[in-house]
Amino acid sequence: MRAFDTVTSPLRYLPRDHVDTDMVIRIERLVLVPRKDLGAYAFEMLRRLPDGTPDPACTLDRPGSEGAEILLAGRNFGCGSSREAAVWALAGYGIRAVVAQSFGDIFRQNCLKNGILPVAIGKAAHDALMARAEQEPAMQLTIDLPAQAVVTPGGQRIPFEIPAGEKDALLKGEDDLARTMARAEEIRAHFEAAEAARPWMRIDPGPLAEFTSDEERS
Amino acid sequence: MTPPRTLVEKIWAQHVIGAPQEGRDLLHVDRHLLHDLAGVISLEEMEARDLHVLRPDLTPAILDHTVSTLPGRGPVTTRISERYVPTMERLCAQEGIPLFRLMGRGQGIAHVVGPEQGLILPGLLVVCGDSHTTTHGALGALAWGIGSTEVTHVLATQTLYQAPQKQHLYRLTGHLRPGVGAKDVILWLIGRYGTAAGAGAAVEFAGPVISDMGIEDRMVLCNMTLEMGAKVAIIAPDQKTLDYLEGRPFTPTGAQWEAAKADWATLYSDPDAAFDLVREVDCSQIAPQVTWGTTPELVGAIDAPIPDPEAEADPARQRLMRAALDYMGLMPGQVPGDLPVDWVFIGSCAGGRIEDLRNAAAVVRGRHVAEGLTAWVVPGSTEVRLQAEAEGLDRVFTEAGFEWRQSGCSLCSAANGETVPPGARCVSTSNRNFVGRQGPGARTHIASPVIAAASALAGHIAAPLEAGA
Ligand code: SF4
Numbered sequence: 001m002r003a004f005d006t007v008t009s010p011l012r013y014l015p016r017d018h019v020d021t022d023m024v025i026r027i028e029r030l031v032l033v034p035r036k037d038l039g040a041y042a043f044e045m046l047r048r049l050p051d052g053t054p055d056p057a058c059t060l061d062r063p064g065s066e067g068a069e070i071l072l073a074g075r076n077f078g079c080g081s082s083r084e085a086a087v088w089a090l091a092g093y094g095i096r097a098v099v100a101q102s103f104g105d106i107f108r109q110n111c112l113k114n115g116i117l118p119v120a121i122g123k124a125a126h127d128a129l130m131a132r133a134e135q136e137p138a139m140q141l142t143i144d145l146p147a148q149a150v151v152t153p154g155g156q157r158i159p160f161e162i163p164a165g166e167k168d169a170l171l172k173g174e175d176d177l178a179r180t181m182a183r184a185e186e187i188r189a190h191f192e193a194a195e196a197a198r199p200w201m202r203i204d205p206g207p208l209a210e211f212t213s214d215e216e217r218s
Numbered sequence: 219m220t221p222p223r224t225l226v227e228k229i230w231a232q233h234v235i236g237a238p239q240e241g242r243d244l245l246h247v248d249r250h251l252l253h254d255l256a257g258v259i260s261l262e263e264m265e266a267r268d269l270h271v272l273r274p275d276l277t278p279a280i281l282d283h284t285v286s287t288l289p290g291r292g293p294v295t296t297r298i299s300e301r302y303v304p305t306m307e308r309l310c311a312q313e314g315i316p317l318f319r320l321m322g323r324g325q326g327i328a329h330v331v332g333p334e335q336g337l338i339l340p341g342l343l344v345v346c347g348d349s350h351t352t353t354h355g356a357l358g359a360l361a362w363g364i365g366s367t368e369v370t371h372v373l374a375t376q377t378l379y380q381a382p383q384k385q386h387l388y389r390l391t392g393h394l395r396p397g398v399g400a401k402d403v404i405l406w407l408i409g410r411y412g413t414a415a416g417a418g419a420a421v422e423f424a425g426p427v428i429s430d431m432g433i434e435d436r437m438v439l440c441n442m443t444l445e446m447g448a449k450v451a452i453i454a455p456d457q458k459t460l461d462y463l464e465g466r467p468f469t470p471t472g473a474q475w476e477a478a479k480a481d482w483a484t485l486y487s488d489p490d491a492a493f494d495l496v497r498e499v500d501c502s503q504i505a506p507q508v509t510w511g512t513t514p515e516l517v518g519a520i521d522a523p524i525p526d527p528e529a530e531a532d533p534a535r536q537r538l539m540r541a542a543l544d545y546m547g548l549m550p551g552q553v554p555g556d557l558p559v560d561w562v563f564i565g566s567c568a569g570g571r572i573e574d575l576r577n578a579a580a581v582v583r584g585r586h587v588a589e590g591l592t593a594w595v596v597p598g599s600t601e602v603r604l605q606a607e608a609e610g611l612d613r614v615f616t617e618a619g620f621e622w623r624q625s626g627c628s629l630c631s632a633a634n635g636e637t638v639p640p641g642a643r644c645v646s647t648s649n650r651n652f653v654g655r656q657g658p659g660a661r662t663h664i665a666s667p668v669i670a671a672a673s674a675l676a677g678h679i680a681a682p683l684e685a686g687a
Contacts, residue, residue, distance in 0.1 A: 015534075075414060082347060084365035198481055211324035
C-alpha cells in the first residue's frame, strides 16, 4: 500500500450528495475490466453522455482539474454497495484523497485499505469549500495528514479527525495482513477456546455433501 | 459485576482476540459467506500472493451475483458467468471451500441461502463481501458487509479488524396497517431519517412491531437498514427465531441445540444498557411506500404527490431532488399511482423469499399481467424456487404472464447481463433505486412484493386493493 503524507493538488469537484459506489464504477465494468484499468470508467455515468462523448455539464473534468489527486464531494459519499472496485477506480483516476461531509462506512474502510485518505469535515467548512470550488476551477488544496488539516490557498486550516491507528497505517503505508498473520498462534488458541465453549458454532460437515453435489432435490 | 451491555456489545465481547489495538479490535469470524463476485476477486488475489484459506470449513461459498437466471442456464450461459462460475469452482476446490453447486438446492442469494439452510445462528459473527450482510442480524447474528481487502484478510486469517460501532436503538411501536409490511416500514424510516441516519452504527430494532413480525420480514428490515447508512442491524432472538431455525439442515441438533439455546437466552440488550441514540417510532401511521427518486430516501406513500424541489429549503437537497426527477422522468406533483410501468421485478435478497412470493402470488392468482409489460419472478434461492413450485406458485405466475426464472441476484445487481432497458420504468422489490443500478438509464421504483405484483397487473404503480385482490 502506498504511504500517504501530504498532498497538494487541484480538485475534482462533484457537487452532489449521496453519490453511491454504483455511480463511481458500474457493475458491468467491474466484473470484466482488470483492476488496473478501471480508472477510465470512474464516474462514467456522470462524465459521459449515453453516446460515450464527454458530458460538458459534468464538473469532474473541467479545465483546471488536470492531474487532480483530491476529490471534493458532498454528503454521504460512497454509500451503497461494498464494491472495493469503486476505490480502485478512483485510484486509477488519480485520486489519493476524498474530502466530503460524510462517507458510506464500507467505502471509507475500503479507502483506508488502499492508501486513499477519506477526509470528513463539518458542514460549515464544507459548504464554504464547495462554494469556493464552484467559483475557482483551478483552486488547489493541501491535505496534511500528519497535522490532520485541509489547507486552503489562503492558508486557512480546516482540521479533521482520524483514529490514531488508521492514521498510523496510512503514514506508514502498511497493510494489516502481515501483522495479523504474525499473531497466528494467538488466533488459533482463541478459536480453540471459543469452539470448546460454544461447540454449536461450527458448521456440521454432515449435510454438506448434499449441497456440494449437483443433484437437485425435486 | 458486569455493567449493563447492549446485545451487540455482548456478542462483540465474545469475539475479541487479545487486547484492543489503537481503538479497533481484532475479531474472530464465525461465518464468512463467500459469493462468486467477491470470492473470485479475493481468491485470485490470494493465489497470486501464494496465500491459503485458513478455515475453509467456516467459509460456505455460494453462486449468486454473476449467474444467469435464464431457465435451463448452465455455468457458462453468459460472458460474465463464464468468467466467474468456473473460476469460483476451481479456486474453491483448490482451497477446500465447500461450494454450493449451481444446480444444487443450496444455490441462491447468499443472504437467502445462509438463513434458510441454518448456516446463520444467533450470536455468530458473520461477514460477507456484500453490503446487505446486515440481513443476518434478523436472527440475532452480528453481521456486516466488507470490501475485497477485508475479504482477503478474513480468508487468510479468519479475523477482521473493526472499531466498535456506535449503538442505536429503534423501538418500533404500534401495529402495522393491513397491506403494510417490513419493506414499507424500512422505506418509511429511510424517508424520514435519511440514508445517512445510521452513520456506520449498529442499529438494534425492538418493540411490539418487531415481536409481531415474522423472521423473513425481519430480514427485509435488517437488509435495508444498510440503506439507512447503518453498518449493522440486529434483533434479539426470541421464540420466533428458535422456531424458524429448528430443523434446518445446518441448525445444531440434540445436545448442541440445547447448549445453543442456553447461550442464546443471554442475547438481549440489558434494560439499562447505554445507547448513543434511541428513537421510538409509532409505526401505526405508515402507509404503503414507493420510491420516486434515485436514493431510497426519496420515497413516499403510494398515493402521495411527489414533492416539489422548489419547496425545499436546503439547496443540496434541492439539487438531489432535481437530478432524481430528471433521471426518473418525473414532475413534482405527480402521484406514483398514476405512473405507467414497463417492467416488474419480484426477487432479490430484499423481496425474493418464499413469503414474498406467497404474498405476491396471492395478488396475482387468476389475473393477468398488463399488455406490453415485462414481469419477472426470480426466486431468492433454488430452495425457494423448489418450495414455490411444490406449492404451485410458479403456475400462478406463469399463467398470469410472468416469467418464472432460476435463482440469483439478477435484476437487482445487473451484474449478470440481465438489465432493465434504458428509460424503462420498473417496479422492483430489490433494495436500491440508484442511477443505472438495474441497467444504464433504467428507472427503478422500490416497493413491496404486493405492490410490485399489483403494478404488473394494473400496468401502472398500484396497491393490491386497487388491483382487486
Ligand atoms: S440480491 Fe441484490 S442486494 Fe442482494 S446480494 Fe444480490 S446484488 Fe446484493
